[in-house]
Amino acid sequence: MTGNAGRGAVPRDPRGVRGDGDEEHITASVFINDDEPGLHDDYARWLERLAPHEPLAQYRHNDTGEDNGDAHLKRQVMGREVVVAVSGGKLDFGPWEQIFYGEFDGRRRKRVLVKIIGE
Amino acid sequence: MTGNAGRGAVPRDPRGVRGDGDEEHITASVFINDDEPGLHDDYARWLERLAPHEPLAQYRHNDTGEDNGDAHLKRQVMGREVVVAVSGGKLDFGPWEQIFYGEFDGRRRKRVLVKIIGE
Amino acid sequence: MTGNAGRGAVPRDPRGVRGDGDEEHITASVFINDDEPGLHDDYARWLERLAPHEPLAQYRHNDTGEDNGDAHLKRQVMGREVVVAVSGGKLDFGPWEQIFYGEFDGRRRKRVLVKIIGE
Numbered sequence: 001m002t003g004n005a006g007r008g009a010v011p012r013d014p015r016g017v018r019g020d021g022d023e024e025h026i027t028a029s030v031f032i033n034d035d036e037p038g039l040h041d042d043y044a045r046w047l048e049r050l051a052p053h054e055p056l057a058q059y060r061h062n063d064t065g066e067d068n069g070d071a072h073l074k075r076q077v078m079g080r081e082v083v084v085a086v087s088g089g090k091l092d093f094g095p096w097e098q099i100f101y102g103e104f105d106g107r108r109r110k111r112v113l114v115k116i117i118g119e
Numbered sequence: 120m121t122g123n124a125g126r127g128a129v130p131r132d133p134r135g136v137r138g139d140g141d142e143e144h145i146t147a148s149v150f151i152n153d154d155e156p157g158l159h160d161d162y163a164r165w166l167e168r169l170a171p172h173e174p175l176a177q178y179r180h181n182d183t184g185e186d187n188g189d190a191h192l193k194r195q196v197m198g199r200e201v202v203v204a205v206s207g208g209k210l211d212f213g214p215w216e217q218i219f220y221g222e223f224d225g226r227r228r229k230r231v232l233v234k235i236i237g238e
Numbered sequence: 239m240t241g242n243a244g245r246g247a248v249p250r251d252p253r254g255v256r257g258d259g260d261e262e263h264i265t266a267s268v269f270i271n272d273d274e275p276g277l278h279d280d281y282a283r284w285l286e287r288l289a290p291h292e293p294l295a296q297y298r299h300n301d302t303g304e305d306n307g308d309a310h311l312k313r314q315v316m317g318r319e320v321v322v323a324v325s326g327g328k329l330d331f332g333p334w335e336q337i338f339y340g341e342f343d344g345r346r347r348k349r350v351l352v353k354i355i356g357e
Binding site for chain 2 (some may be wrong): 025026050051059060061062063064069072073075076077079080081083111113115117
């Protein structure tokens with residue numbers, strides 16, 4: 001999600017502010033973890049094991065003519081939105097935390113919403 | 120969660136408002152995905168594969184006399200609460216997003232809490 | 239998370255307030271469920287089945303010299319943060335809900351952030 005401009009309002013005061021990013025589609029995720037390529041490869045292989053893309057006929061959702069039944073399941077494991085505290089005007093992350101966008105289907109244009117609220 | 124009246128406060132101003140719905144029980148979920156019956160059948164079968172209801176003796180939680188050990192696990196996969204941005208006075212969803220209540224046990228009366236906050 | 243002091247701001251008014259706790263590390267979770275020891279044993283065994291710690295070589299993340307590839311996956315299943323409504327100045331939980339800290343690695347000191355916001 002690096003470089004995402006978002007559509008969030010600008011906070012008037014950084015104290016107590018909280019931002020969240022939600023992925024507005026149903027076959028993708030916004031999640032927070034480490035920016036380590038091996039780990040992201042592990043996520044992809046693990047999700048494929050938990051919810052294999054094929055055979056397509058294993059998902060009733062694919063009876064609609066779509067082929068992304070697995071992507072709807074993968075998105076539930078990885079989550080839809082994150083809520084991140086803002087302290088002193090900055091996202092209050094742990095040492096290695098970064099926000100990622102996870103795409104499990106890839107067929108459509110997607111948008112990510114960032115909303116910032118506070119006192 | 121269609122038709123849920125909730126207990127949320129009414130926002131005074133739609134700008135920057137955010138609402139969330141949380142499921143207040145431990146064997147059920149509130150989640151956001153597509154309103155497609157095949158998909159919901161897929162979720163049910165997939166969760167049963169990840170955390171089978173039987174044999175009951177595989178869960179130490181069921182040693183308490185309950186039989187819903189699996190439901191506590193399914194709820195973690197699907198999530199407890201959702202946080203949804205409100206823009207222009209409306210829930211700011213993606214094209215197909217809807218909020219659902221997922222019930223994995225079914226023994227008890229449940230309530231869903233909806234809280235709306237904003238500037 | 240019992241006894242956690244947090245770093246949250248004090249709300250000025252309990253109406254409409256919402257608090258959240260997020261776990262600021264990438265191999266641990268904050269989650270809400272029942273305080274039943276058998277259930278927590280079930281979670282541990284279930285997560286080990288979904289994302290086994292060994293063999294270490296199954297995770298590309300472990301090629302970095304770490305051995306916690308599985309912990310990054312377990313954290314995604316259990317979640318990073320929780321958002322809890324505050325009503326009448328109290329965390330508005332369901333009958334059995336409690337907040338827990340789930341540790342899947344254990345190597346490092348961790349902190350949990352609690353942020354309370356409201357009108």
